[in-house]
Amino acid sequence: MIPVLDAVEIILGAVKPLPPEKVSILEADGRVLAEDIAAPRDLPPHDNSAMDGYAVRHADLAPGVVLEVLEEIPAGTDPTRGLGPGQAAKIMTGAPIPAGADTVVPVEDTRPLDGRVEIVSVPKAGANIRPRGEDVREGELVLPRGTRVRPAEVGMMASLGRAFVLVHQRPRVAVLATGDEIVDLDSPAQGSKIINSNSYGVAAQVAEAGGVPVVLGIGRDDPDGLLEMFERARTCDAVITTGGVSMGDYDFVRPVLAKAGVAVQFWKVAMKPGKPVVFGLRGASPVFGLPGNPVSAMVAFEQFVRPALRKMQGHARLFRPVVEAVLGDEAGPVKTKAGRMDFVRCRVERRGTGFRVVSVKKQGSGILSTLVEANGLMVIPSDSTGATPGDRVRVQIYDEGFLDQTEPGIGP
Missing domain, CATH: 3.40.980.10 (MoaB/Mog-like domain)
Known part of the structure; x- marks a missing residue:
């Protein structure tokens, strides 16, 4: 033994x-990457507007100044003209910044005129522009092999143009x-x-x-x-x-x-x-x-x-989370025998910034309903003969659902 x-x-x-297999990025959710994934190009691929507004030269700005509007640039459309002194381009969120522009004035800080725009409020230089490569640069290692894929990684792989990836079987x-x-x-x-x-x-x-x-x-x-x-x-x-x-x-x-x-x-x-x-x-x-x-x-x-x-499956984190909790007194002390490690079925709950745990009353190895009642296993080491209420014990959590909340929990 x-x-x-x-x-x-x-x-x-x-x-x-296990060896890798190629799957779609949606199928990869929850799996472990078996390859490095690098960026094939800068993201974003060009300087672009962070807001709907007007691309301008900051040197031209002052409250009440009126600029000529050369064109409108929707997202997904390239500018056809660069900006000179006293000129602006109406621009939508995500659209490329035209040559000569260095700032975007939000639409709510302007007053549109016929073929022109009046600047009501002046932002700081460079405001509301997302620079090329702000997210990732071409050739950058974005997701190394061994990464566990979550929805965020799925979105990242899609943004890199990857439809299929290698994951462990x-x-x-x-x-x-x-x-x-x-x-x-x-x-x-x-x-x-x-x-x-x-x-x-x-x-x-x-x-x-x-x-x-x-x-x-x-x-x-x-x-x-x-x-x-x-x-x-x-x-x-x-x-x-x-x-x-x-x-x-x-x-x-x-x-x-x-x-x-x-x-x-x-x-x-x-x-x-x-x-x-x-x-x-x-x-x-x-x-x-x-x-x-x-x-x-x-x-x-x-x-x-x-x-x-x-x-x-290639995971690095192999084990259930273990927390330290205070043993409650509802079920009394936990008695075990030295020389073996005991896994006592229990219910753990959050109390303030810590955890509190109570063992379930029946501990027979054929009583399956106790695993339904419990959400963790209290670990009593082999050099111990149990625990008494008030002791701090280790609990292996096999059902993390108790950490979910019925209320948002993000208010004051």
């Missing part, structure tokens, strides 16, 4: 980013639940049978982490049948099984892994919930054997599988 952080180190040392992840006791959603759960929640909960975690889940169904407690299902997973980049990794007479996953060509790197981690975790490699593809209890499977996924899938 190995410590949690040792297990994480082994996993991340074994997985590598999303891993295809086979998800396999095991056990004669489970039935799928469209089968009646009679007697001692239970519905297969693990495949769907874990598949949703895969998708949330950026992967592409491939749900293989249910593998029965039969070595030959399990081996056949492992063979079906060969086209995937990673494999996740749930159940069958403990020491029972019908826990066949570990021996089947060896027959499937999986080199097991470790089995059992000093943690609760989620101790019976298996990790191995089939070639370069990671294989994760998670516990069968739903909570154990999903907590183990958060600690081990999610960081691996994110690394395979």
Whole structure:
């Protein structure tokens, strides 16, 4: 049995980013760039007006001065004439500045006359002009490889004229639940049978982490049948099984892994919930054997599988955010055993400039409703036996929705 952080180190040392693929910039949202993106030209490509108004020579200006209007320059239209002394051009936002002009007077600071314009208020020299290359210069590295694409990056790539970009592939992840006791959603759960929640909960975690889940169904407690299902997973980049990794007479996953060509790197981690975790490699593809209890499977996924899938996609930030919070007294003290790291389901909330946390009352590894109730995992280190109200504890946030607000929050 190995410590949690040792297990994480082994996993991340074994997985590598997947090769790149070319996708449209809209498809790239949320993905990681696998190429550098430089500016092919200056942006903006020319000096342009920041406002609707009149392009002028600042040397000509004084309150009440009247200038001759040579032309009107809409956005997207090039000027046809340069300005001489006593001349102006009516100009729209984004339109190129004509030669000779060095300032734009906003339209509200002018009075239009027949073919002329009167300047009512004089701005400072150079006002209301966006210079060429103000955003980016030609040849400038704008988005380096490894950048996670957000809507801002999508807009930036569009402004650079890129319709398609290289990003790291999303891993295809086979998800396999095991056990004669489970039935799928469209089968009646009679007697001692239970519905297969693990495949769907874990598949949703895969998708949330950026992967592409491939749900293989249910593998029965039969070595030959399990081996056949492992063979079906060969086209995937990673494999996740749930159940069958403990020491029972019908826990066949570990021996089947060896027959499937999986080199097991470790089995059992000093943690609760989620101790019976298996990790191995089939070639370069990671294989994760998670516990069968739903909570154990999903907590183990958060600690081990999610960081691996994110690394395979080229991410640099692999882990959930961890905050320090004050333990509230509603649920009383948290009691654990030394020698293992505990992940206690809890609810964390913002209090002023900090956070407050309360553990949920039920902590059984089969009580899936507690993960619905919780939004974080209180981390009790292996050298501790728990925490008491008022203690400051670390909380791994798996649902950041509590940071959203019902009110704008930007007023006085």
